[in-house]
Amino acid sequence: AQKITQTQPGMFVQEKEAVTLDCTYDTSDQSYGLFWYKQPSSGEMIFLIYQGSYDEQNATEGRYSLNFQKARKSANLVISASQLGDSAMYFCAMRGPSSGGYQKVTFGTGTKLQVIP
Amino acid sequence: DTGVSQDPRHKITKRGQNVTFRCDPISEHNRLYWYRQTLGQGPEFLTYFQNEAQLEKSRLLSDRFSAERPKGSFSTLEIQRTEQGDSAMYLCASSLVSGSPYEQYFGPGTRLTVT
Numbered sequence: 001a002q003k004i005t006q007t008q009p010g011m012f013v014q015e016k017e018a019v020t021l022d023c024t025y026d027t028s029d030q031s032y033g034l035f036w037y038k039q040p041s042s043g044e045m046i047f048l049i050y051q052g053s054y055d056e057q058n059a060t061e062g063r064y065s066l067n068f069q070k071a072r073k074s075a076n077l078v079i080s081a082s083q084l085g086d087s088a089m090y091f092c093a094m095r096g097p098s099s100g101g102y103q104k105v106t107f108g109t110g111t112k113l114q115v116i117p
Numbered sequence: 118d119t120g121v122s123q124d125p126r127h128k129i130t131k132r133g134q135n136v137t138f139r140c141d142p143i144s145e146h147n148r149l150y151w152y153r154q155t156l157g158q159g160p161e162f163l164t165y166f167q168n169e170a171q172l173e174k175s176r177l178l179s180d181r182f183s184a185e186r187p188k189g190s191f192s193t194l195e196i197q198r199t200e201q202g203d204s205a206m207y208l209c210a211s212s213l214v215s216g217s218p219y220e221q222y223f224g225p226g227t228r229l230t231v232t
Contacts, residue, residue: 035220045210045223107159107160109159
């Protein structure tokens with residue numbers, strides 16, 4: 001079975017500062033994928049960034065980067081230069097074979113980020 | 118290009134009634150997923166389709182739940198004899214079969230309240 005753990009229920013960050021959202025995972029699979037999604041108050045899940053288990057370099061997408069430490073089984077999201085529009089719930093997720101099918105994605109419980117002006 | 122759409126956005130129903138939700142995926146996406154999200158939790162997988170075939174169902178999907186994707190385009194999720202525990206956000210997502218990382222694109226969700 002696969003499990004995603006997000007230990008920070010809520011985080012505050014000052015506008016224009018960087019923030020790290022923690023995510024650890026547990027899996028026995030060798031091949032898996034890690035995702036981060038953003039969910040604003042409107043409810044829609046927005047894909048942010050992806051890291052494959054065999055990718056040697058950390059993924060980056062604009063102001064988002066994924067700090068992937070395979071040995072520690074962690075996949076933290078770093079948001080640089082926070083903006084007010086970054087206030088939302090952030091979910092870490094994993095996809096892999098042992099979740100019952102390669103397309104099934106397991107989500108963590110989320111971290112609520114609030115950006116302070 | 119439109120994203121994933123879901124209808125209705127909100128549904129209030131009385132316990133014991135049947136409800137049906139619709140999801141229209143991104144047009145070229147052949148995989149479609151249903152998730153349920155309760156307050157304070159991440160989405161939980163319910164089922165997914167590749168084209169019209171339902172390939173996987175979670176144990177969360179009791180016999181009161183049924184999902185269809187008759188022509189491989191839109192999908193419906195029906196809940197029969199609703200219970201208060203069914204109150205949740207029901208999310209639909211779609212993706213392509215090929216092309217890593219197969220990220221799923223989500224719709225805005227249908228919020229169900231069972232009174």
